[in-house]
Amino acid sequence: MQYAQFWRPGALLILLWFALRNRVSEEEQVTIDVGLVGFGFAGRVFHAPIIAAVPGLRLRAIVQRSQGDASALYPQAIIVKSIDDLLAIDDIRLVVIATPNTSHYGLARQSLLAGKDVVVDKPFTTTYEEALDLIELAKQHRRLLSVYQNLRSNGDFRTIRQLAESQRFGRVALYEAHFDRYRLQTRPGAWRERAEPGSGVFFDLGVHLIDQAIVLFGRPSAISADIRVERDGAVVDDAFDVTLHYPKMRALLRASMIAIAPDLRFLLRGEKAAFVKHGIDPQEQALKHGETPRDDTWGREAREKWGTLYGSQDGAVTAETIQTLPGDYRLFYANVRDTILRTASIDVTHEQMLDVMHALELARESNQKQCTLDWRTL
Secondary structure, three states, X not given: OHHHHHHHHHHHHHHHHHHHHHHHHHHHOOOEEEEEEXXXXXXXXXHHHHHHHOOOEEEEEEEOOOOOOHHXXXXXXXXXXXXXXXXXXOOEEEEEEXXXXXXXXXXXXXXXXXXXXXXXXXXXXXXXXXXXXXXXXXXXXXXXXXXXXXXXXXXXXXXXXXXXXXXXXXXXXXXXXXXXXXXXXXXXXXXXXXXXXXXXXXXXXXXXXXXXXXXXXXXXXXXXXXXXXXXXXXXXOOEEEEEEEEOOEEEEEEEEOEOOOOOEEEEEXXXXXXXXXXXXXXXXXXXXXXXXXXXXXXXXXXXXXXXXXXEEEOOEEXXXXXXXXXXXOHHHHHXXXXXXXXXXXXXXXXXXXXXXXXXXXXXXXXXXXXXXXXXXXX
């Protein structure tokens, strides 16, 4: 009897341990099924391989209207012809929209109405009104809705963000970000280069630069923009210079398709220090070549591309090489996964999504009127 009294609490402890272990095991095994709408450049290069590399996400289905190699690359996924077929698969919890910009609004709306969580490739929509409508719909249906701002996970931006938060610069006076390429030939058949809403380099690349600036510095007080065509034969904008005005600071955002010389990527200049960074994050090229993120070597930049932090000591200018943090697009989808599982909050918020759309529209208006426009609350 005494032995039984001794054993009973121990047995309870053992049973409790097994219950907790099984509970943890069940949580670890939670898998979110993902449906990818679109398997063109964005879906094939920037979404599918990243989704497949994130633990807890499973690429369950892909919408590919034309014959292609989606089934060969992702044999475990169901290949369907339409968004209707994809939404009919009950297991799918998260829908990713990676289609031409003009289709984002309609496809995202249909997915939200079907009770799915939704990620939309950038730009979110082609107008602020469409963006606001989708956000209100997501709130009504209590669904996750976010935009694929994957360049927040670039190593260069992660590095400059860490530096900006370090207080090493004193008061920041200038931030400059470039997204330059050298591509003289136009591509008349590409939807990004057709004269339609949401096309052109500004909506393609400017959306990233604006988002990064807002992450670093918040909403500007005013915007001025020069959005233009530089290449012969181009029918949509292929270059821009956008200035976000802040009290005692400017953020200059620039892109061109005729930048033959290696150009600046980031400049952050303050009263006490300045950081200069050249080169492009290696993830995009790796993905284009069919590489996938599988280990901790992913997204690491070559030493010769690391940036330089300039300071002052005893009246002399100092220069310190700053190692670039690893870039990792998986961070975006890991955050989406954790938000769905209610263990995190979404990084790309509704407020930020609307601010970026507002900035895009103000910049277009500034370019048309050739003037600086105050940030207006919509």
